[in-house]
Amino acid sequence: xxxxxxxxxxxxxxxxxxxxxxxxxxxxxxxxxxxxxxxxxxxxxxxxxxxxxxxxxxxxxxxxxxxxxxxxxxxxxxxxxxxxxxxxxxxxxxxxxxxxxxxxxxxxxxxxxxxxxxxxxxxxxxxxxxxxxxxxxxxxxxxxxxxxxxxxxxxxxxxxxxxxxxxxxxxxxxxxxxxxxxxxxxxxxxxxxxxxxxxxxxxxxxxxxxxxxxxxxxxxxxxxxxxxxxxxxxxxxxxxxxxxxxxxxxxxxxxxxxxxxxxxxxxxxxxxxxxxxxxxxxxxxxxxxxxxxxxxxxxxxxxxxxxxxxxxxxxxxxxxxxxxxxxxxxxxxxxxxxxxxxxxxxxxxxxxxxxxxxxxxxxxxxxxxxxxxxxxxxxxxxxxxxxxxxxxxxxxxxxxxxxxxxxxxxxxxxxxxxxxxxxxxxxxxxxxxxxxxxxxxxxxxxxxxxxxxxxxxxxxxxxxxxxxxxxxxxx
Numbered sequence: 001x002x003x004x005x006x007x008x009x010x011x012x013x014x015x016x017x018x019x020x021x022x023x024x025x026x027x028x029x030x031x032x033x034x035x036x037x038x039x040x041x042x043x044x045x046x047x048x049x050x051x052x053x054x055x056x057x058x059x060x061x062x063x064x065x066x067x068x069x070x071x072x073x074x075x076x077x078x079x080x081x082x083x084x085x086x087x088x089x090x091x092x093x094x095x096x097x098x099x100x101x102x103x104x105x106x107x108x109x110x111x112x113x114x115x116x117x118x119x120x121x122x123x124x125x126x127x128x129x130x131x132x133x134x135x136x137x138x139x140x141x142x143x144x145x146x147x148x149x150x151x152x153x154x155x156x157x158x159x160x161x162x163x164x165x166x167x168x169x170x171x172x173x174x175x176x177x178x179x180x181x182x183x184x185x186x187x188x189x190x191x192x193x194x195x196x197x198x199x200x201x202x203x204x205x206x207x208x209x210x211x212x213x214x215x216x217x218x219x220x221x222x223x224x225x226x227x228x229x230x231x232x233x234x235x236x237x238x239x240x241x242x243x244x245x246x247x248x249x250x251x252x253x254x255x256x257x258x259x260x261x262x263x264x265x266x267x268x269x270x271x272x273x274x275x276x277x278x279x280x281x282x283x284x285x286x287x288x289x290x291x292x293x294x295x296x297x298x299x300x301x302x303x304x305x306x307x308x309x310x311x312x313x314x315x316x317x318x319x320x321x322x323x324x325x326x327x328x329x330x331x332x333x334x335x336x337x338x339x340x341x342x343x344x345x346x347x348x349x350x351x352x353x354x355x356x357x358x359x360x361x362x363x364x365x366x367x368x369x370x371x372x373x374x375x376x377x378x379x380x381x382x383x384x385x386x387x388x389x390x391x392x393x394x395x396x397x398x399x400x401x402x403x404x405x406x407x408x409x410x411x412x413x414x415x416x417x418x419x420x421x422x423x424x425x426x427x428x429x430x431x432x433x434x435x436x437x438x439x440x441x442x443x444x445x446x447x448x449x450x451x452x453x454x455x456x457x458x459x460x461x462x463x464x465x466x467x468x469x470x471x472x473x474x475x
Contacts, residue, residue: 017357019311019347020338023195024223025357045257054079054255055248064264071270072197074207074214074232076240078247081259084191085111086250087215087231091187093119094243095157095213103148105140105160106386109189110425110432110462112159113395117438120396124152126160127388128168131303135314135343136166137386138303142174149182157238161189162206165339165431166346167310168303169193169203176210185212185237191229193307195221195350198270199278201286201308212238218266221309221350225262281351285309288358291366298325298369301344311347313365321456325368333364339430340458386435387446392421393439401472408475411468414451418444420471425462426450434462442469 018025047053052061061079069077080087092115096102099120104112106125116123126148129138140160149155158179162170172188179186188206190196194216197205206214214232218224231247233240269277285308292300292311301312315325326340339346347361393401401407402423409423419442426436436446453460454467464470 014334016334016336017360018336019349019353019357019361020336021217021220021348022224022226023219023221023348023350023352024225025350025352025354046254051257054081054251054260055253061260064260064267067271068230068263068267069232071267072205072207072214072216072230072232074234076233078231078233078244079255079260079263080215080229080231080247080251081227081255082251083219083227084109084189084215084217084229085114086247087229088112088187088189089115089118089250090243090246091213091215091231091238092116092121092157092159093246095185095187095238096121097156100156101152101154103145103152103155103158107137107164107433108159108161109191110427110429110434112161112189113425113434113437117395117399120394122394123391124148124155125391126158127386128164130386135341136168136301136303136312137164138168139170139305140175142171142178145175146178149178149184153182155182155184157185157187159187159189161191163190163193163196163203163307163310165192165433166301166312166341167192167307169305169307171305172206172209172211176212180210180237183237185235186210187213187238188215190214191217192220192310194218194230195278195309196307198274199282201278201282203305203307207232207234213243218263221348222266223269223350223352224266225259227256228259228263228266230263277351281349281353284353284355284358285349288362291362295365295369298365309349311349311361312344313347314344318369323456323458328368329361329364333360333367335361335364341428342453386433387443387449390441390443391437391439392441395438398423398439398472406475407472409470410473411465412471413468414447414454416447417442417450417469417471418447420469420473423470423472424464426460426469427462428453428458429461436469442471 052059054061065077065079088111096119101122103126104123106127126140126144128140131138162172176186188211190206196202212235216230219226219228297318299314301314322340322342322344326337326345329335337345338348422436422438422440422442425434427434
């Protein structure tokens with residue numbers, strides 16, 4: 001019987017090319033010329049003498065985290081070996097008390113919603129804009145943050161995601177200024193922007209723009225191993241000791257030295273070789289984007305403020321869903337995309353991409369573009385749209401209602417779910433932004449969207465039963 005290791009080894013020697021995380025693209029770019037060796041069993045140790053302790057760092061790990069803070073212009077940085085998820089949970093729980101109100105971008109990752117649940121918070125949602133033509137959620141507007149802060153004076157913190165999974169960037173500096181006028185901390189989930197600030201083609205990172213806590217997934221867009229991330233802290237609006245206390249809870253007590261070594265090597269490369277890493281990558285990426293702008297039916301999507309490393313290709317004018325384009329690229333061209341949404345696919349690029357890999361993608365897209373000469377009915381419903389939320393209870397309150405038997409639950413098909421209050425999450429993964437959250441009243445829009453995804457073979461997660469959602473039913 002083949003083992004997982006066998007399967008991974010076989011895949012590594014195949015011709016499949018990945019336009020998805022991790023950012024090292026299975027190429028081991030840290031091996032040469034940046035001083036890393038292979039990362040196998042020989043260096044997999046625990047907290048032995050001379051190697052420090054991540055939870056009480058005083059030696060080599062303390063120095064490594066200080067180096068990371070210097071690289072990202074943060075006042076303090078913590079290594080994360082349980083991914084950005086551990087950092088987001090710690091940040092949100094660390095700046096709030098049980099039952100607090102918090103302003104949250106509605107398109108945040110599910111880990112933000114999990115933190116809201118854990119601390120029994122009352123979320124007030126900040127809805128991103130939506131660009132109909134591109135079919136993408138756009139920025140969180142600073143004026144919307146200001147207005148929400150005025151309406152909810154008891155809010156204790158603000159959480160946004162920038163860039164989004166699709167690469168849309170918000171005006172972090174303006175949002176930070178609005179939040180700080182109220183004396184509150186701003187948490188920025190910049191997991192997909194770990195490469196920001198290292199080349200003029202990309203925005204500056206949120207540490208330099210006024211954010212109090214910033215989370216980076218170095219494994220997503222940089223050459224570091226999966227699960228590696230960073231949590232940065234600045235200023236005194238967030239209680240750093242409390243955030244670090246939660247880090248001790250949410251992170252493993254046996255952090256992998258292999259993972260921490262890959263973070264440190266990545267920081268070393270960024271500190272000393274950023275220019276030579278990014279210059280050729282940006283040059284080849286620019287060539288690819290310029291070519292892709294010549295597609296006739298497929299379309300390279302872009303919004304007003306976006307991260308050029310994300311290649312978002314819409315297939316709607318060909319009458320294809322994003323899932324169908326995704327499957328064609330995989331089966332016919334052995335190109336693995338990061339994500340399929342309603343009418344587009346997402347190809348994630350990084351400094352580890354090759355000129356040949358980018359050419360394979362552009363050539364494949366032009367072949368698909370040319371093969372279908374007649375357009376079908378345009379796919380207009382896209383995965384970027386998020387239903388407007390109608391919150392009745394928080395997720396924690398919803399669970400308490402069920403436990404106290406104030407209401408029972410039932411499983412209702414999508415087509416009949418509108419009007420009911422949800423008792424569970426429903427989301428596509430990736431990107432992991434909930435379409436429905438426990439305690440929200442299911443709208444007709446949300447029910448139709450879920451039905452649409454189901455009919456087109458998208459994987460809807462968070463649910464106990466297929467084609468149904470669990471809802472509250474009063475006695």
